[in-house]
Amino acid sequence: MPDVGTLAGFYRIAExxxxxxxxxGPDGAVTTYGELLARVNQVSHGLRSRGLGKGDVVATVLPNGVDALVTLMATGQIGLYHVPVNRHLTDAEIAYILTDCDAGVVIADRARPVDGALDGTAGLAAGQPKSAPGDRSAGSVMWYTSGTTGFPKGVQRPLPDAEPEAVVPLATWFLGETCDLRPGDGVHLVTAPMYHAAPCAHTMFALHLGHTLVIAPAFEPVTVLELVDRHRVTNSMMVPTMFHRLLRLPEEVRERYDLSSLRQVIHTGAPCPVTLKRKMMDWWGPVLYEYYGSTETTIAFAVKPHDWLEHPGTVGRPAPGVEARILDPGGAELPAGEPGLIHIKSAAGGFRYRKDPARTASGTRGGWYAPGDIGYLDEDGFLFLCDRRTDLIVSGGVNIYPAEVEAALLEHPAVADVAVIGVPDEEWGHAVVALVQPVPGDRPSTRELLDHLGPRLARFKRPKVVEFRDELPRTPAGKLSRSRVREEYLAGQDVGTFAARRLRS
Structure with missing residues (x-):
């Protein structure tokens, strides 16, 4: 058996x-590296037979599975951009992305039909050779941002003028430095949709590392534990919402499964409360790796388990090749411990927003990019996030970070989820409102929650209003959609009576 550590990525490992x-697969079917490469090569030839050349775009509207993997790896060896589209978007939202990216080929499936799309990759592969295509060059994934400030835009990076084998080693080295992921006989559990950036990237690089992919049919806590136990999973990528759901399992259920094979469980995409992360490491051991970044910057900060335990709450130090600084509203650099707007500069190269040079120019200055988050660096260079700039609550002239209030409320055992927002208030400018999703069958009282917050938060940070919701809106990636929460809350309120409803606290 060859040493995969000496081979530069998926294509060479499969050969x-x-x-x-x-x-x-989700149905338990096994695909070997050789079988996967044969289909990848066929689809590469099929895409070229349709006239696609370097720099053209292939879009997919697919569930997790072999077709999604095949398209990802096929475009990745013939210099194409691949645009994975969220299959839960509306027809109009999907059509907008497909038009904006100028997709030359669209691949979907019968469960989510799209006008003009191919049904899977079988048609592209039919009759095509299984040998590698000639003139191979590395492609790239082009992600569309969430569109919180308007229509989504593609984040497009220059295509390397080189074969994948010349590009992959640097990326796999980077993952080794940040997440301790190494080539070999690892097993990666796919728990989240591959049309999101982090799950897709970890899935792709698991293949480049020679690992086996185990694709969960959906995120169900017991199913995930069973798959880890049965397949001896060594690494996975999750979001904090999944940790909440796992921890709600009864102790006797958790103890049924052997999770000792886990080495790296990487989480990103949403703030993870300190208490939640401690509980997960008490259960799974020191295997939780975290990083912070964005579609534009990829991994900008990273922290390994033992460093996090020494600096609880941090999202890490700058990743290799990344510079960071914290600036005040006037652009002056702030000292350690002072919150400000995070700015990031990466040696990995720049990006542009497709068809939007104005947005590209406004979002980056001199190679520095501001993701829109507020945070501070401690004396040791570890970054601590406060909140999104757009979510910041200013009440009585004082800054209040919703994520801090949410984290404190989530420590209450009867709180399953919570969204904290600021709403207009004549006296204070904004007032803090907490919308709480209780654990089924265990709804706490408002007074109980405020008493819980007493020793945890300063008085001015505590909610003026607490309301209960059966469910809070989240994206398919598990991120809380505060903008939707705020819009829905304000739409249902009589602002004139808000002051009378505030809690006397």
Whole structure:
């Protein structure tokens, strides 16, 4: 059996070890590296036969599975941009992205039909050779941002003028430095949709590392534990919402499964309360790796488990090749411990927003990019996030960070989820409102929650209003959608009576 650590990524590993297990699908079907490469090569030839050349775009509207993997790896060796589209978007939202990215080929499936799309990759592969295409060059994934400030835009990076084998080693080295992921016989559990950036990237690089992919049919806590136990999963990528759901399992259920194979569980995409992360590491051991970044910057800060335990709450130090600074509203750099707007500069190269040079110019200055988050660096250079600039609450002239209030409320055992927002208030400018989703069958009283916050938060940070909701809106990636929460809350309020409803606290 070849040493995959000496081979530069998926294509070379598959050629050298074709019988190696590549994928265990949602239905349990196994695909080997050799079988996957054969289909990847066929689809590469099929895309070229349709006239696509370097720099053109292929879009997919697919569930997790072999077709999504095949398209990802096929575009990745013939210099194409791949645009994965969230299949839960409306027809109009999908059509907008497909038009904006100028997709030359669209691949979907029958469960989510799209006008003009191919049904899977079978048609592209039919009759095509299984040998590698000639004139290979690395492609790239082009992600569309969430569109919180308007229509979403594609984040487009220059295509390397080189074969994938010349590009992959640097990326896999980077993941080794930040997440301790190494080539070999690892097993990666896919728990989240691959049309999101982090799950897709970890899925792709698991193949470049020679790991086996186990694709969960959906995120169900017991299913995830069972898959880890059965397949001896070594690494996975999750979001904090998944940790909440896992921890709500009864102790006797958790104890049924052997999770000792886990080495790295990487989380990102949303703030993770300190108490929540401690509980997960008490259960799973020191295996939680965290990083912070954005579609534009990829991984900008990263922290390993033992460093986090020494600096609880941090999202890490700058990743290799990344510079960071914290600036005040006037652009002056702030000292350690002072919150301000985070700015990031990466040696990995720049990006542009597709068809939007104005937005590109406004979002980056001199190679520095501001993701829109507020945070501070401590004396040791570890970054601590406060909140999104757009979510900041200013009440009585004082800054209040919703994420801090949410984290404190989530420490209450009867709180399943919570969204904290600021609403207009004549006296204070904004007032803090907490919308709480209780644990089923265990709804706490408002007074109980405020008493819980007493020793945890200063008085001015505590909510003036607490309301209960059966469910809070989240994106498919698990991120709380505060903008939707705020819009829905304000739409249902009589602002004139708000002051009379405030809690006397």
């Amino acid at each position: 050298a070890d074709p019988d190696r297990r590549a994928v265990v």
